[in-house]
Amino acid sequence: MIETHALGKRYGDLVAVDGISFKVEPGQVLGFLGPNGAGKSTTMKMIAGFLAPTSGSAKVCGFDVETQPIEAKRVVGYLPEGAPSYGEMSVRQFLGFIADVRNIPGNMRSKRFDDAVGRLNLEGVLEQPIETLSKGFKRRVGLAQAILHDPKVLILDEPTDGLDPNQKHEVRTLINAMARDKTIIVSTHVLEEVHAVCSRAIIIAKGRVLADATPAELEARSRYYQAVSLTAADTKAAKEALSRVADVAAIEVDAQDGRITAFPKPGKQIFIAVNQVLQERNIVVRELALEGGRLDEVFRTITQGRAQEAQA
Amino acid sequence: MSAITTVCKRELRSYFATPVAYVFIVIFLVLSSAFTFYLGNFYERGQADLLPFFSFLPWLYLFLVPAVSMRLWSEERKSGTIELLLTLPITMWQAVMGKFLAAWAFIGIALALTFPLWITVNYLGDPDNGVIFASYLGAWLMSGAFLAIGSCISAATRNQVVAFILTVVACFVLVMAGFPLVLDAFRSWAPQALVDAIASLSFLTHFASISKGVIDLRDLLYFVLMIGFWLYASAIVIDLKKAD
Ligand SMILES: Nc1ncnc2c1ncn2[C@@H]1O[C@H](COP(=O)(O)OP(=O)(O)O)[C@@H](O)[C@H]1O
Ligand SMILES: [Mg+2]
Numbered sequence: 001m002i003e004t005h006a007l008g009k010r011y012g013d014l015v016a017v018d019g020i021s022f023k024v025e026p027g028q029v030l031g032f033l034g035p036n037g038a039g040k041s042t043t044m045k046m047i048a049g050f051l052a053p054t055s056g057s058a059k060v061c062g063f064d065v066e067t068q069p070i071e072a073k074r075v076v077g078y079l080p081e082g083a084p085s086y087g088e089m090s091v092r093q094f095l096g097f098i099a100d101v102r103n104i105p106g107n108m109r110s111k112r113f114d115d116a117v118g119r120l121n122l123e124g125v126l127e128q129p130i131e132t133l134s135k136g137f138k139r140r141v142g143l144a145q146a147i148l149h150d151p152k153v154l155i156l157d158e159p160t161d162g163l164d165p166n167q168k169h170e171v172r173t174l175i176n177a178m179a180r181d182k183t184i185i186v187s188t189h190v191l192e193e194v195h196a197v198c199s200r201a202i203i204i205a206k207g208r209v210l211a212d213a214t215p216a217e218l219e220a221r222s223r224y225y226q227a228v229s230l231t232a233a234d235t236k237a238a239k240e241a242l243s244r245v246a247d248v249a250a251i252e253v254d255a256q257d258g259r260i261t262a263f264p265k266p267g268k269q270i271f272i273a274v275n276q277v278l279q280e281r282n283i284v285v286r287e288l289a290l291e292g293g294r295l296d297e298v299f300r301t302i303t304q305g306r307a308q309e310a311q312a
Numbered sequence: 313m314s315a316i317t318t319v320c321k322r323e324l325r326s327y328f329a330t331p332v333a334y335v336f337i338v339i340f341l342v343l344s345s346a347f348t349f350y351l352g353n354f355y356e357r358g359q360a361d362l363l364p365f366f367s368f369l370p371w372l373y374l375f376l377v378p379a380v381s382m383r384l385w386s387e388e389r390k391s392g393t394i395e396l397l398l399t400l401p402i403t404m405w406q407a408v409m410g411k412f413l414a415a416w417a418f419i420g421i422a423l424a425l426t427f428p429l430w431i432t433v434n435y436l437g438d439p440d441n442g443v444i445f446a447s448y449l450g451a452w453l454m455s456g457a458f459l460a461i462g463s464c465i466s467a468a469t470r471n472q473v474v475a476f477i478l479t480v481v482a483c484f485v486l487v488m489a490g491f492p493l494v495l496d497a498f499r500s501w502a503p504q505a506l507v508d509a510i511a512s513l514s515f516l517t518h519f520a521s522i523s524k525g526v527i528d529l530r531d532l533l534y535f536v537l538m539i540g541f542w543l544y545a546s547a548i549v550i551d552l553k554k555a556d
Binding site: 011045048049050051069070071073074076078080081082084085086087088089093097098100101102103129145 | 399
């Protein structure tokens with residue numbers, strides 16, 4: 001379990017994290033979203049015990065990161081941003097070092113080692129110096145290091161940054177596989193990731209929490225949520241027909257491909273009504289789709305709305 | 313295994329992962345023998361002792377020890393591994409101590425490899441081996457003090473070259489503290505008590521008395537306290553600077 005209370009960090013005059021409070025339970029994967037410089041890494045560094053908070057407090061599994069740092073660090077697996085590791089060591093030596101420092105008992109050692117190496121597919125590079133590995137493999141070594149002691153709490157700072165689509169998929173699968181009994185925080189600015197791995201998302205910008213909800217709830221805040229898109233042979237007629245539907249709030253036509261999107265009034269559903277009116281008027285449609293919410297649009301609205309407010 | 317040993321082992325192993333460590337040792341051995349035999353008139357003196365070796369050693373250390381200490385913390389900060397190291401379940405003190413002991417052991421290995429000199433004087437004459445042993449001990453203690461200063465300075469910067477230069481300067485001042493060069497700078501304005509205090513900080517004064525074979529507890533204590541103080545300062549500096 002991870003719990004923060006009004007957690008804050010200043011660097012000189014700059015307030016990087018401004019009173020963040022949340023609680024994550026075992027089994028939850030919390031996605032930490034926010035534009036660059038939002039304070040995601042700083043928050044994670046404080047929870048992992050690297051930086052001391054300048055205000056507020058953080059606890060992992062009941063241990064306060066400031067007053068019981070060793071106990072807290074024991075239950076945490078942490079992947080720092082950029083996955084730093086000792087380049088001159090081989091993967092085997094490096095993981096051996098981590099196992100030593102973490103005091104993994106002799107009988108568990110090879111089991112934990114094999115498990116981490118297996119999950120991250122590191123078998124082929126065990127004897128290779130880390131500095132000679134590709135970026136993707138370096139990231140995997142960082143992840144192996146973080147899960148080696150089977151921690152209750154995992155803090156992963158941009159675990160998929162700079163990976164190719166296949167590698168991203170692997171890392172997400174890994175996180176999902178470990179999610180059941182662990183408490184996990186993942187930071188990212190890749191929004192598709194949120195759907196793939198997170199059970200909950202916190203959007204932060206300028207060090208403050210702007211939204212705290214499930215990915216589905218966030219999507220429901222989108223303008224596109226429950227909107228209907230279609231392409232018709234006769235765009236003009238189709239648009240005219242859609243404007244007759246009572247619950248349609250707005251209609252937009254894409255200038256490039258002529259795709260029409262009808263937005264519902266808040267809380268209304270228009271798919272069936274749209275269908276009916278199209279049939280009544282015998283309008284030929286090539287494609288008709290019910291839209292889900294668009295997370296990137298919600299993200300932009302939330303984070304930029306706040307930025308504009310701040311400027312005003 | 314204790315955390316200090318684990319950190320120390322990893323660090324020491326990393327020295328030998330590249331040729332740099334071997335090059336360092338070779339340079340150290342070549343220079344120390346060159347000083348001893350040519351500048352120190354080893355043969356011409358006609359005395360069976362290692363005095364020429366030990367009197368040049370502080371000056372050799374002045375440049376070689378900062379070359380070892382400069383990467384201690386700068387490297388960790390530059391590569392970001394400091395974040396990994398300090399989020400493992402170890403205390404700051406264990407990390408500082410582990411890394412320091414590795415560097416100290418490394419210097420110790422280089423120093424121990426000068427043993428042919430010791431054998432040579434025993435072959436040529438009949439030296440006082442107790443004095444030589446005391447001198448080795450004193451030299452190693454002194455290198456520890458150099459290293460601890462270097463550890464603190466290396467914690468303050470990511471730039472190894474800057475760390476090297478600042479460490480050389482700091483160590484130079486401490487080595488020279490008992491000499492007129494440094495003392496005169498203070499004598500004109502500082503009270504005599506301060507001048508005496510500075511003079512008593514001199515590495516050379518303490519090293520010289522140990523290498524005469526007089527193992528005075530105060531001299532040992534001086535180096536031990538010096539090491540302790542600078543390592544403590546290292547921990548504080550790391551804490552202050554680790555964020556940037
Ligand atoms: N060591 C530091 N010193 C000063 N400012 C910093 C430092 N680290 C981060 N910052 C600033 O704090 C803010 C938050 O940074 P960070 O937590 O890294 O954001 P994120 O991970 O969300 O991109 C940024 O404005 C960044 O420039
Ligand atoms: Mg970041």
